[in-house]
Amino acid sequence: FNSHYDELYARLDQYDELVFLHDVSGSMDTVTAITRGQRRIDFSNQLLQCLTYDLAHKDLGLISVGRFCGTLPRHVYPVPDYDTTVFRSEMACCDVFGETPLRERLEHIDTLFQRPSARKLAFLLTDGMDNCTSPFDLCEIAQQLFDKGIHLSILHLL
Structure with missing residues (x-):
């Protein structure tokens, strides 16, 4: 976590507006080697807490990815409405499911x-x-976002 955090932060800090898509689906309850004995959700919560603290000078947003197909996300915070205090308290007690x-997100x-002119991620x-x-084609979605001026980065927790 610590060995690559500075590199991750430096990449994210290049953008003016960042929206975090946080996977809170049921499989995030799993413990894996990459998370060093933590559940994936605990690891991702810890990472997001650090990033939102360190990137507080940026315009931040959040949307959760979980629940059931065709339903609204549990958490949606557009860029100007994002409050890191609210985020931290809600993510600390966020249950994974679905x-x-x-x-859809x-x-x-x-x-x-x-x-419109901001660098977006x-x-x-x-x-x-x-x-x-x-079928789901992530490259197609990434291209559609890029055409709208939005870059997509993914941290995949195996």
Whole structure:
């Protein structure tokens, strides 16, 4: 975690507006080697807490990826409405469950950004791929976001 955090922070710090897509689906309850004995959700919460603290000088947003296909996300904070205090308290008690409606969240993420000329990044923390939409082409979605001026970065928790 610490050995690569500075590199991750430096990459994210290049953007003016960042929206975090936080996977809270049921599979995030799993413990894996990459998370060093922690549940994936605990690891991703810890990482997001650090990033939101260190990137507080940026315009930040958040959308959760979880629940059931075709439902609204549990957490949605557009860039100007993002409050790190609220985020930290809600994520600390966030229960994981449901499927991974990744495409549904990514297709509408552009509405969470505000400034047309800002450098924008959608940053996805996930352990899997969409299990609501078939077929799912992440490269196609990434290109659609890029055409709207939004870069997509993914931290995949194996």
